[in-house]
Amino acid sequence: MTKKAKLIPRSVPATVEIDTAILAAALRRIGYIADKCPTSPALDHALIRPVGADRVEIIGSNGTSELILTVAAKATGSVLVPIFNWARTSNGLRGLTTIVQDDKTVSAIFAGSLKQSCPAVVVADFPRIPEFSPAFSFSSLCDPLAWALQCCGASVGDGKDTREYLRGVHFGFDKVRAWEGLRLVSTNGHILTRCQLPEVEAVDCKLSAALNIIMPAYAANVAERMLLESDPEAKFTVEIESDKQMQISGEGWRVATLAVDGTFPDHLRLIPNKSKMPHTAVVPANLLLAGCKALSAGGGKADTVLIDFEKGGLTLTRRGEDVDAMHDIPEAKVDGGSYTCGIKLLNLFAAASLVDSEDDDNILIRCASADPTSKDREPILFENPDNPDFLFLAMPMVIEKQEAEPSTKAAEPKALPAPKAGKKSAPVKAEKPKQKRAA
Structure with missing residues (x-):
């Protein structure tokens, strides 16, 4: 039986x-x-x-x-x-x-x-993340961390990027500030955003060396939304277990996540020496953002924008396959002489959007004196003079020589190819225009 x-x-x-x-x-x-x-x-x-x-x-x-x-x-x-x-x-x-x-x-x-x-x-x-004992934790106000996550979200690598360490926000701690400064960095290989939060308070630290951990982009996005919905004056807490696991918690909520595997690139090596970047322009953030919106009318955010540094201000010129557009910003204060650099309109839009234009903040643009037609060139730096804890950089686009040095002559039509030696070219017969039949 x-x-x-x-x-x-x-x-x-x-x-x-x-x-x-x-x-x-x-x-x-x-x-x-x-x-x-x-x-x-x-x-x-x-x-x-x-x-x-x-x-x-x-x-x-x-x-x-x-x-x-x-x-x-x-x-x-x-x-x-x-x-x-x-x-x-x-x-x-x-x-x-x-x-x-x-x-x-x-x-x-x-x-x-x-x-x-x-x-x-x-x-x-139902899958659960295991409980962990944090090796480091700190707390601060919700508003600064929400701002930092929002800025870093603009330069996180997308899901198509095979390098997993670029699909997240890097949390690092400055050795110079002795655990008192939190630094958030993100990059997709073409643009980079860095936000520093020097006002964070270390609650508990069991580590003797600097800590580095990569928070997945989707978890960082959820934490950002929860922070924005919280009281700006409320406090959050970040708890981290080595480089494997972390969580961000607020009043009545917490986001727990496993860390992204991989080593985040040393962003300090990517930031050029500012003393070797003589071309600068201080632009009101709202005017630069308005210029980006004017150039992006009708699409074309993937097009290249030429930034012309002149004594009379900045000139933005969009180079597209179908249409060219131009926008002048005479209010910009340019220093370092005339210069032209190229950048993707999408990246310029991101840089202008990250600075708070409602507070009449300015954007400081720095460029090196490299040949804009050469592939060996330094990144373009975007800074906020009113907030030294913010930095955004973008790799410039290679400018064709005719774009870097515009000519006043009209483009000549291409000549027909010369006939081969030893052969006579056949005469070209003129075609008669076809007439439409009467209905």
Whole structure:
């Protein structure tokens, strides 16, 4: 007689009681980190688990990073609920939502009236990042870190880049400042952004050497959004375990993630010597941004822009396949003589957007005296004179000689190729114009 296999329940029965508005806001935030096309059914669900008598954690994950929210609710066990479907259903409703999970289904009664059910997902299938003991932690106000992450997000490598260490934000600590300065750097190989936060306070440090860790771009983006939604005067905490794992936490939330494998390039070697960059221009940020918008009208952000340094100001000229556009900024204060350099319009747009134009800040542009038609050239530096902790650099584009030295003569048409020796060229017969038939 064969033994019958035991039926293992899909999930453990549990009940959750939570305010519908709190649930809707939490699921909307969990959507920041959840994959729209997950590789596992558990990854498009949020885990709700009790952490006290009247508190629960709502957790979203993409497999290597997770967002944990702590909200007021009552729960008798852990439940996995669909993120996007229930976020839309609960949006705008008021009242108490009751979630009930049995061995096969999980159902919810939103605001005491609207009911939805779906198949239950095994809680054990939900991936979690292991707990860790931080080797270093520091805290500061939310607003500066949100600004730094926002700036660095402009130069992070995209998903097509095979170099994983470029697809993240590098967190480093300056040895000179003895653990008192945090430095965030990102680059995609063509542009680089560096933001320094000298006001961070070291809370705990168990390391004797400088610490370097790369936070994945998607986790940094989620942390930025959570910081922007927080009170600017509130404090955040960053906890780091060597170069393997880290988390950023605020009031009622935290973003935990595994670090990106790889060694981040030494950005100090990429920054040229400012004393060897005689061509400078101080431009109001709002005017430079307006010039970029004027040049990008109708597309063409991948086109090259020529920046002409003249005594009368800056002249921006967009070189495109279909159309050329020009924009003058006479308010720019140019020093170092006449010079022309080339840059992608997209990169110039990024540099102008990162400086706060609402506070009437200026952008300081520095260029070296290298031949703009040569491939051996130094990066273009963009700085904020009112904020020495910000730096942006972009590799210049190679300028064709006719662009670097514009000629007043019109381009002559190309001559026909000469006939080969020993052969007579056949006379070209003039074609008669074709006439249209009368209707």
